[in-house]
Amino acid sequence: MMKLDYWLTADSVPWQQYQPEISEIHNKLHRQEDAYTGWMDWPLRIEQSLVQDILTAAEEIRNKCTALVVIGIGGSYLGAKACIELLQSPFYNEYYAGKQKRPRIYFAGHHLSSIFYEELLDRLDSEEVCVCVISKSGTTLEPSIVFDLMRSYMRERYGVKEAAKRIYAITDAQKGTLRSEADAQGYKTFVVPDDIGGRYSVLTPVGLLPIAVAGIDIVSMLEGAAQAAAAYDNADITQNICYQYGVLRHHLQEQGRVIEIFEVYEGRLRYFTEWLKQLFGESECKDGKGVIPMSLQMSTDLHSMGQFLQDGRQIFFETVLTVEHIRKDVSLEHCSMAGKAASMHMLNQIVEESARKAHLENGTPNIRLTVSELSARAFGHMVYFFEKACAVSCYLTGVQPFDQPGVEAYKRNIKAAIKED
Numbered sequence: 001m002m003k004l005d006y007w008l009t010a011d012s013v014p015w016q017q018y019q020p021e022i023s024e025i026h027n028k029l030h031r032q033e034d035a036y037t038g039w040m041d042w043p044l045r046i047e048q049s050l051v052q053d054i055l056t057a058a059e060e061i062r063n064k065c066t067a068l069v070v071i072g073i074g075g076s077y078l079g080a081k082a083c084i085e086l087l088q089s090p091f092y093n094e095y096y097a098g099k100q101k102r103p104r105i106y107f108a109g110h111h112l113s114s115i116f117y118e119e120l121l122d123r124l125d126s127e128e129v130c131v132c133v134i135s136k137s138g139t140t141l142e143p144s145i146v147f148d149l150m151r152s153y154m155r156e157r158y159g160v161k162e163a164a165k166r167i168y169a170i171t172d173a174q175k176g177t178l179r180s181e182a183d184a185q186g187y188k189t190f191v192v193p194d195d196i197g198g199r200y201s202v203l204t205p206v207g208l209l210p211i212a213v214a215g216i217d218i219v220s221m222l223e224g225a226a227q228a229a230a231a232y233d234n235a236d237i238t239q240n241i242c243y244q245y246g247v248l249r250h251h252l253q254e255q256g257r258v259i260e261i262f263e264v265y266e267g268r269l270r271y272f273t274e275w276l277k278q279l280f281g282e283s284e285c286k287d288g289k290g291v292i293p294m295s296l297q298m299s300t301d302l303h304s305m306g307q308f309l310q311d312g313r314q315i316f317f318e319t320v321l322t323v324e325h326i327r328k329d330v331s332l333e334h335c336s337m338a339g340k341a342a343s344m345h346m347l348n349q350i351v352e353e354s355a356r357k358a359h360l361e362n363g364t365p366n367i368r369l370t371v372s373e374l375s376a377r378a379f380g381h382m383v384y385f386f387e388k389a390c391a392v393s394c395y396l397t398g399v400q401p402f403d404q405p406g407v408e409a410y411k412r413n414i415k416a417a418i419k420e421d
Protein backbone atom coordinates (compact mmCIF):
# COMPACT_ATOMS: atom_id res chain seq x y z
CA MET A 1 0.00 0.00 0.00
CA MET A 2 3.04 2.26 0.47
CA LYS A 3 6.26 2.43 -1.46
CA LEU A 4 9.55 4.13 -0.59
CA ASP A 5 12.02 5.53 -3.10
CA TYR A 6 14.94 7.75 -2.34
CA TRP A 7 17.66 9.59 -4.18
CA LEU A 8 20.70 10.61 -2.19
CA THR A 9 23.35 12.82 -3.59
CA ALA A 10 26.34 11.82 -1.47
CA ASP A 11 26.89 8.37 0.03
CA SER A 12 24.51 5.44 0.26
CA VAL A 13 22.89 4.48 3.57
CA PRO A 14 24.85 1.94 5.64
CA TRP A 15 21.71 -0.07 6.51
CA GLN A 16 23.64 -2.83 8.24
CA GLN A 17 25.35 -0.38 10.58
CA TYR A 18 21.94 0.76 11.77
CA GLN A 19 20.58 -2.78 12.25
CA PRO A 20 21.67 -3.35 15.90
CA GLU A 21 20.17 -0.05 17.01
CA ILE A 22 17.01 -0.68 15.00
CA SER A 23 16.63 -4.15 16.54
CA GLU A 24 16.87 -2.59 19.99
CA ILE A 25 14.31 0.10 19.14
CA HIS A 26 12.03 -2.51 17.59
CA ASN A 27 12.06 -4.55 20.80
CA LYS A 28 11.58 -1.50 22.99
CA LEU A 29 8.58 -0.37 20.95
CA HIS A 30 7.01 -3.80 20.70
CA ARG A 31 7.41 -4.39 24.42
CA GLN A 32 5.74 -0.98 24.85
CA GLU A 33 8.32 -0.06 27.48
CA ASP A 34 7.70 3.68 27.36
CA ALA A 35 4.53 5.39 28.49
CA TYR A 36 2.10 6.46 25.72
CA THR A 37 2.89 3.58 23.37
CA GLY A 38 -0.69 2.30 23.41
CA TRP A 39 -1.06 3.35 19.73
CA MET A 40 1.25 0.45 18.79
CA ASP A 41 -1.44 -2.23 19.13
CA TRP A 42 -4.53 0.00 19.26
CA PRO A 43 -5.84 -0.95 15.76
CA LEU A 44 -5.66 -4.60 16.81
CA ARG A 45 -7.28 -4.20 20.21
CA ILE A 46 -9.95 -1.53 19.72
CA GLU A 47 -13.20 -3.10 20.86
CA GLN A 48 -15.95 -3.67 18.33
CA SER A 49 -18.48 -2.33 20.82
CA LEU A 50 -16.59 1.00 20.89
CA VAL A 51 -16.55 1.19 17.09
CA GLN A 52 -20.29 0.47 17.08
CA ASP A 53 -20.91 3.11 19.73
CA ILE A 54 -19.02 5.67 17.64
CA LEU A 55 -20.99 4.73 14.52
CA THR A 56 -24.26 5.07 16.43
CA ALA A 57 -23.29 8.49 17.80
CA ALA A 58 -22.22 9.60 14.31
CA GLU A 59 -25.59 8.56 12.90
CA GLU A 60 -27.36 10.39 15.73
CA ILE A 61 -25.39 13.57 14.99
CA ARG A 62 -26.18 13.28 11.29
CA ASN A 63 -29.89 13.05 12.10
CA LYS A 64 -29.86 15.90 14.59
CA CYS A 65 -27.96 18.61 12.82
CA THR A 66 -26.87 20.25 9.60
CA ALA A 67 -23.68 21.70 11.12
CA LEU A 68 -21.24 20.08 13.52
CA VAL A 69 -18.70 22.26 15.31
CA VAL A 70 -15.63 20.21 16.24
CA ILE A 71 -13.65 21.92 19.00
CA GLY A 72 -10.05 20.83 19.61
CA ILE A 73 -6.42 21.79 19.06
CA GLY A 74 -3.19 19.99 18.07
CA GLY A 75 -3.63 16.24 18.22
CA SER A 76 -7.26 16.74 19.14
CA TYR A 77 -8.22 18.06 15.70
CA LEU A 78 -5.43 17.73 13.12
CA GLY A 79 -5.95 14.04 12.36
CA ALA A 80 -9.70 14.35 11.75
CA LYS A 81 -9.22 17.48 9.65
CA ALA A 82 -6.46 15.77 7.63
CA CYS A 83 -8.64 12.72 7.01
CA ILE A 84 -11.75 14.65 6.00
CA GLU A 85 -9.72 16.84 3.62
CA LEU A 86 -8.06 13.76 2.17
CA LEU A 87 -11.22 11.77 1.57
CA GLN A 88 -14.06 14.23 1.15
CA SER A 89 -14.65 16.66 -1.66
CA PRO A 90 -12.92 20.05 -1.37
CA PHE A 91 -16.48 21.39 -1.73
CA TYR A 92 -17.83 19.19 1.07
CA ASN A 93 -19.12 22.00 3.31
CA GLU A 94 -20.32 24.17 0.46
CA TYR A 95 -22.22 21.56 -1.46
CA TYR A 96 -21.77 17.84 -0.76
CA ALA A 97 -22.65 17.88 2.94
CA GLY A 98 -26.22 18.95 2.23
CA LYS A 99 -26.53 16.72 -0.83
CA GLN A 100 -25.33 13.63 1.05
CA LYS A 101 -27.44 14.41 4.16
CA ARG A 102 -24.37 14.91 6.29
CA PRO A 103 -23.69 17.94 8.43
CA ARG A 104 -21.24 20.62 7.43
CA ILE A 105 -18.20 20.36 9.65
CA TYR A 106 -16.54 23.42 11.16
CA PHE A 107 -13.30 23.02 13.09
CA ALA A 108 -12.87 25.49 15.94
CA GLY A 109 -10.93 25.91 19.17
CA HIS A 110 -7.54 25.69 17.47
CA HIS A 111 -7.00 29.46 17.43
CA LEU A 112 -8.29 32.62 19.05
CA SER A 113 -9.41 34.66 16.05
CA SER A 114 -12.33 36.75 17.26
CA ILE A 115 -13.34 37.54 13.68
CA PHE A 116 -13.67 33.82 12.90
CA TYR A 117 -15.84 33.09 15.96
CA GLU A 118 -18.09 36.05 15.38
CA GLU A 119 -18.68 34.92 11.83
CA LEU A 120 -19.03 31.27 12.81
CA LEU A 121 -21.82 32.06 15.30
CA ASP A 122 -23.50 34.16 12.66
CA ARG A 123 -23.22 31.33 10.14
CA LEU A 124 -24.64 28.79 12.60
CA ASP A 125 -27.89 30.72 13.04
CA SER A 126 -29.21 29.25 9.81
CA GLU A 127 -28.20 25.65 10.70
CA GLU A 128 -29.25 22.96 13.17
CA VAL A 129 -26.17 22.63 15.35
CA CYS A 130 -24.31 19.93 17.32
CA VAL A 131 -20.97 20.35 19.07
CA CYS A 132 -18.18 17.83 19.55
CA VAL A 133 -15.58 19.05 22.03
CA ILE A 134 -12.29 17.13 22.17
CA SER A 135 -9.56 17.60 24.77
CA LYS A 136 -7.55 14.83 26.40
CA SER A 137 -6.48 17.01 29.32
CA GLY A 138 -9.80 18.81 29.40
CA THR A 139 -8.03 22.01 30.41
CA THR A 140 -6.34 23.38 27.25
CA LEU A 141 -6.88 27.14 26.92
CA GLU A 142 -8.12 27.59 23.33
CA PRO A 143 -10.67 24.74 23.18
CA SER A 144 -11.88 25.53 26.73
CA ILE A 145 -12.55 29.18 25.85
CA VAL A 146 -14.25 28.29 22.58
CA PHE A 147 -16.31 25.56 24.23
CA ASP A 148 -17.55 28.11 26.80
CA LEU A 149 -18.58 30.32 23.93
CA MET A 150 -20.34 27.51 22.06
CA ARG A 151 -22.06 26.19 25.19
CA SER A 152 -23.58 29.62 25.88
CA TYR A 153 -24.70 29.81 22.25
CA MET A 154 -26.26 26.35 22.39
CA ARG A 155 -28.05 27.03 25.69
CA GLU A 156 -29.43 30.31 24.48
CA ARG A 157 -30.64 28.75 21.29
CA TYR A 158 -31.91 25.35 22.45
CA GLY A 159 -32.28 25.64 26.24
CA VAL A 160 -30.05 23.85 28.77
CA LYS A 161 -31.61 20.38 28.39
CA GLU A 162 -31.69 20.21 24.61
CA ALA A 163 -28.22 21.79 24.36
CA ALA A 164 -26.82 18.98 26.52
CA LYS A 165 -28.28 16.43 24.08
CA ARG A 166 -26.45 18.13 21.23
CA ILE A 167 -23.03 18.24 22.88
CA TYR A 168 -20.59 15.32 22.59
CA ALA A 169 -17.37 15.31 24.61
CA ILE A 170 -14.20 13.28 24.04
CA THR A 171 -11.84 13.48 26.98
CA ASP A 172 -10.03 11.62 29.77
CA ALA A 173 -11.96 8.92 31.64
CA GLN A 174 -11.64 10.73 34.95
CA LYS A 175 -9.49 13.86 34.97
CA GLY A 176 -10.05 17.44 33.80
CA THR A 177 -12.69 20.15 33.82
CA LEU A 178 -14.30 18.83 30.65
CA ARG A 179 -14.86 15.40 32.25
CA SER A 180 -16.52 16.92 35.35
CA GLU A 181 -18.68 19.17 33.20
CA ALA A 182 -19.69 16.34 30.83
CA ASP A 183 -20.65 14.09 33.75
CA ALA A 184 -22.57 16.84 35.50
CA GLN A 185 -24.49 17.87 32.35
CA GLY A 186 -25.01 14.37 30.98
CA TYR A 187 -23.25 14.86 27.63
CA LYS A 188 -22.59 11.75 25.56
CA THR A 189 -18.88 11.08 26.09
CA PHE A 190 -16.05 9.03 24.65
CA VAL A 191 -12.72 8.36 26.34
CA VAL A 192 -9.25 9.21 25.05
CA PRO A 193 -7.21 6.13 26.03
CA ASP A 194 -4.81 6.81 28.88
CA ASP A 195 -1.83 5.27 27.10
CA ILE A 196 -2.13 7.24 23.83
CA GLY A 197 -0.89 10.84 23.54
CA GLY A 198 -2.66 13.61 21.61
CA ARG A 199 -0.71 13.49 18.35
CA TYR A 200 -0.98 9.69 18.23
CA SER A 201 -4.74 9.65 18.87
CA VAL A 202 -6.41 10.02 15.46
CA LEU A 203 -7.46 6.34 15.35
CA THR A 204 -9.17 6.61 18.77
CA PRO A 205 -12.57 8.31 19.31
CA VAL A 206 -10.68 11.65 19.01
CA GLY A 207 -10.50 11.24 15.23
CA LEU A 208 -13.01 8.48 14.62
CA LEU A 209 -16.16 10.33 15.70
CA PRO A 210 -15.81 13.44 13.48
CA ILE A 211 -14.48 11.27 10.64
CA ALA A 212 -17.48 8.92 10.90
CA VAL A 213 -19.87 11.90 10.92
CA ALA A 214 -18.33 12.98 7.60
CA GLY A 215 -19.39 9.60 6.19
CA ILE A 216 -15.92 8.05 5.99
CA ASP A 217 -15.61 4.32 6.58
CA ILE A 218 -13.84 4.07 9.96
CA VAL A 219 -13.93 0.27 9.94
CA SER A 220 -11.79 0.19 6.76
CA MET A 221 -9.55 2.84 8.26
CA LEU A 222 -8.85 0.71 11.32
CA GLU A 223 -8.29 -2.32 9.07
CA GLY A 224 -5.74 -0.28 7.09
CA ALA A 225 -3.91 0.60 10.32
CA ALA A 226 -3.99 -3.04 11.48
CA GLN A 227 -2.61 -4.08 8.09
CA ALA A 228 0.22 -1.55 8.53
CA ALA A 229 0.95 -2.85 12.05
CA ALA A 230 1.53 -6.28 10.50
CA ALA A 231 3.40 -4.95 7.45
CA TYR A 232 5.93 -2.98 9.53
CA ASP A 233 6.41 -5.58 12.22
CA ASN A 234 9.72 -6.88 10.85
CA ALA A 235 12.88 -5.96 12.78
CA ASP A 236 14.99 -6.57 9.66
CA ILE A 237 15.64 -3.11 8.30
CA THR A 238 16.05 -4.32 4.72
CA GLN A 239 12.49 -5.68 4.84
CA ASN A 240 10.80 -2.76 6.55
CA ILE A 241 10.29 0.53 4.65
CA CYS A 242 8.88 2.19 7.75
CA TYR A 243 12.20 1.69 9.55
CA GLN A 244 14.10 2.64 6.40
CA TYR A 245 12.30 5.97 6.26
CA GLY A 246 13.03 6.58 9.98
CA VAL A 247 16.71 5.78 9.38
CA LEU A 248 16.91 7.91 6.23
CA ARG A 249 15.68 11.05 7.97
CA HIS A 250 18.06 10.40 10.85
CA HIS A 251 20.96 9.72 8.50
CA LEU A 252 20.31 12.99 6.68
CA GLN A 253 20.06 14.85 9.98
CA GLU A 254 23.51 13.57 10.89
CA GLN A 255 24.76 15.12 7.65
CA GLY A 256 23.47 18.54 8.63
CA ARG A 257 20.13 18.27 6.82
CA VAL A 258 18.01 19.65 9.65
CA ILE A 259 14.87 20.59 7.70
CA GLU A 260 12.50 18.08 6.14
CA ILE A 261 10.19 19.60 3.58
CA PHE A 262 7.04 17.54 3.05
CA GLU A 263 5.76 18.19 -0.46
CA VAL A 264 2.41 17.12 -1.86
CA TYR A 265 1.37 17.25 -5.47
CA GLU A 266 -2.20 16.19 -4.67
CA GLY A 267 -3.96 18.98 -2.78
CA ARG A 268 -6.04 16.56 -0.75
CA LEU A 269 -2.92 15.61 1.19
CA ARG A 270 -2.31 19.20 2.26
CA TYR A 271 -3.71 18.86 5.78
CA PHE A 272 -2.05 15.49 6.18
CA THR A 273 1.23 17.39 6.13
CA GLU A 274 -0.08 19.65 8.90
CA TRP A 275 -0.68 16.49 10.93
CA LEU A 276 2.85 15.33 10.03
CA LYS A 277 4.32 18.64 11.14
CA GLN A 278 2.82 18.21 14.58
CA LEU A 279 3.75 14.53 14.78
CA PHE A 280 7.42 15.08 13.94
CA GLY A 281 7.85 18.58 15.36
CA GLU A 282 6.41 17.85 18.79
CA SER A 283 7.91 14.38 19.03
CA GLU A 284 11.44 14.95 17.78
CA CYS A 285 12.44 18.60 18.10
CA LYS A 286 13.73 18.72 21.66
CA ASP A 287 16.99 18.91 23.63
CA GLY A 288 18.43 21.01 20.78
CA LYS A 289 18.00 18.08 18.36
CA GLY A 290 15.63 16.95 15.63
CA VAL A 291 14.64 17.69 12.05
CA ILE A 292 12.31 20.68 11.55
CA PRO A 293 9.25 19.61 9.54
CA MET A 294 7.93 22.06 6.94
CA SER A 295 5.41 21.59 4.17
CA LEU A 296 4.75 22.82 0.66
CA GLN A 297 1.87 22.26 -1.72
CA MET A 298 2.96 21.66 -5.27
CA SER A 299 2.97 22.78 -7.91
CA THR A 300 1.64 26.00 -6.30
CA ASP A 301 4.68 26.55 -4.09
CA LEU A 302 7.20 25.89 -6.85
CA HIS A 303 6.20 29.40 -7.89
CA SER A 304 6.99 30.85 -4.48
CA MET A 305 9.47 28.60 -2.73
CA GLY A 306 10.95 27.01 -5.86
CA GLN A 307 13.80 29.51 -5.76
CA PHE A 308 14.77 28.43 -2.24
CA LEU A 309 14.46 24.74 -3.15
CA GLN A 310 16.75 25.19 -6.12
CA ASP A 311 19.23 27.69 -4.83
CA GLY A 312 18.81 28.11 -1.08
CA ARG A 313 21.02 27.01 1.77
CA GLN A 314 21.60 23.25 1.59
CA ILE A 315 20.34 22.30 5.06
CA PHE A 316 17.18 20.48 4.01
CA PHE A 317 15.87 17.42 2.25
CA GLU A 318 12.59 16.86 0.45
CA THR A 319 10.02 14.19 1.28
CA VAL A 320 7.42 13.94 -1.45
CA LEU A 321 4.10 12.24 -0.73
CA THR A 322 2.45 11.00 -3.89
CA VAL A 323 -0.61 8.97 -4.85
CA GLU A 324 -0.36 6.25 -7.46
CA HIS A 325 -3.98 5.85 -8.58
CA ILE A 326 -6.28 8.83 -8.69
CA ARG A 327 -10.00 8.06 -8.91
CA LYS A 328 -10.94 11.11 -10.93
CA ASP A 329 -8.47 12.23 -13.55
CA VAL A 330 -8.95 15.07 -16.01
CA SER A 331 -8.14 14.50 -19.65
CA LEU A 332 -5.76 17.00 -21.26
CA GLU A 333 -6.11 15.57 -24.73
CA HIS A 334 -7.30 18.85 -26.21
CA CYS A 335 -4.82 20.99 -24.32
CA SER A 336 -1.91 21.72 -26.64
CA MET A 337 0.30 23.05 -23.81
CA ALA A 338 0.20 19.65 -22.08
CA GLY A 339 2.23 18.02 -24.89
CA LYS A 340 2.29 14.25 -24.43
CA ALA A 341 0.80 14.43 -20.92
CA ALA A 342 -2.62 12.96 -21.63
CA SER A 343 -4.13 13.78 -18.22
CA MET A 344 -3.77 16.20 -15.33
CA HIS A 345 -2.44 13.47 -13.00
CA MET A 346 0.15 12.49 -15.59
CA LEU A 347 1.24 16.11 -15.96
CA ASN A 348 1.45 16.46 -12.17
CA GLN A 349 3.76 13.41 -12.07
CA ILE A 350 5.94 14.96 -14.79
CA VAL A 351 6.20 18.21 -12.82
CA GLU A 352 7.23 16.25 -9.71
CA GLU A 353 9.88 14.31 -11.62
CA SER A 354 11.23 17.47 -13.29
CA ALA A 355 11.50 19.32 -9.96
CA ARG A 356 13.23 16.33 -8.35
CA LYS A 357 15.78 16.12 -11.17
CA ALA A 358 16.55 19.83 -10.95
CA HIS A 359 16.92 19.76 -7.15
CA LEU A 360 19.05 16.61 -7.23
CA GLU A 361 21.44 18.31 -9.63
CA ASN A 362 21.86 20.91 -6.95
CA GLY A 363 22.59 18.32 -4.26
CA THR A 364 19.26 18.05 -2.42
CA PRO A 365 18.36 14.53 -1.25
CA ASN A 366 14.86 13.41 -2.10
CA ILE A 367 12.64 10.82 -0.45
CA ARG A 368 9.41 9.77 -2.14
CA LEU A 369 6.61 7.95 -0.34
CA THR A 370 3.89 6.72 -2.65
CA VAL A 371 0.51 5.61 -1.40
CA SER A 372 -1.43 3.41 -3.80
CA GLU A 373 -4.76 5.26 -3.50
CA LEU A 374 -6.72 7.78 -1.49
CA SER A 375 -9.07 5.68 0.65
CA ALA A 376 -10.03 5.23 4.29
CA ARG A 377 -7.92 2.07 4.37
CA ALA A 378 -4.90 3.92 2.95
CA PHE A 379 -5.35 6.75 5.47
CA GLY A 380 -5.26 4.27 8.38
CA HIS A 381 -2.20 2.63 6.87
CA MET A 382 -0.36 5.94 6.41
CA VAL A 383 -1.14 7.11 9.93
CA TYR A 384 0.38 3.96 11.41
CA PHE A 385 3.37 4.09 9.05
CA PHE A 386 4.28 7.66 10.06
CA GLU A 387 3.59 7.15 13.78
CA LYS A 388 5.98 4.24 13.90
CA ALA A 389 8.60 5.87 11.65
CA CYS A 390 8.47 8.96 13.86
CA ALA A 391 9.02 6.94 17.05
CA VAL A 392 11.97 5.14 15.40
CA SER A 393 13.49 8.38 14.17
CA CYS A 394 13.19 9.97 17.66
CA TYR A 395 14.87 7.04 19.39
CA LEU A 396 17.71 7.16 16.83
CA THR A 397 18.08 10.87 17.52
CA GLY A 398 18.14 10.12 21.23
CA VAL A 399 14.99 11.94 22.28
CA GLN A 400 11.83 10.76 24.01
CA PRO A 401 9.09 10.67 21.31
CA PHE A 402 6.01 10.92 23.49
CA ASP A 403 6.44 14.02 25.65
CA GLN A 404 6.39 17.72 24.80
CA PRO A 405 8.12 19.60 27.62
CA GLY A 406 8.80 22.58 25.35
CA VAL A 407 5.16 23.65 25.09
CA GLU A 408 4.79 24.11 28.83
CA ALA A 409 6.89 27.31 29.17
CA TYR A 410 4.64 29.62 27.14
CA LYS A 411 1.56 28.07 28.74
CA ARG A 412 2.89 29.07 32.18
CA ASN A 413 3.37 32.62 30.90
CA ILE A 414 -0.21 32.78 29.60
CA LYS A 415 -1.56 31.51 32.92
CA ALA A 416 0.43 34.14 34.81
CA ALA A 417 -0.68 36.88 32.41
CA ILE A 418 -4.43 36.13 32.68
CA LYS A 419 -4.48 35.36 36.40
CA GLU A 420 -6.95 37.59 38.19
CA ASP A 421 -5.62 39.54 41.18
Ligand code: PA5
Binds near residue numbers: 073137140200282404
Ligand atom coordinates in the same frame (compact mmCIF):
# COMPACT_ATOMS: atom_id res chain seq x y z
O1 PA5 B 1 0.17 15.90 21.08
C1 PA5 B 1 -0.21 16.51 22.06
O2 PA5 B 1 -0.25 15.98 23.18
C2 PA5 B 1 -0.75 17.94 21.98
O3 PA5 B 1 -0.51 18.54 20.77
C3 PA5 B 1 -2.23 17.95 22.27
O4 PA5 B 1 -2.91 17.16 21.33
C4 PA5 B 1 -2.80 19.37 22.25
O5 PA5 B 1 -2.05 20.22 23.07
C5 PA5 B 1 -4.24 19.36 22.75
O6 PA5 B 1 -4.32 18.87 24.05
P1 PA5 B 1 -5.68 18.44 24.70
O7 PA5 B 1 -6.28 17.35 23.90
O8 PA5 B 1 -5.32 18.01 26.08
O9 PA5 B 1 -6.57 19.66 24.71
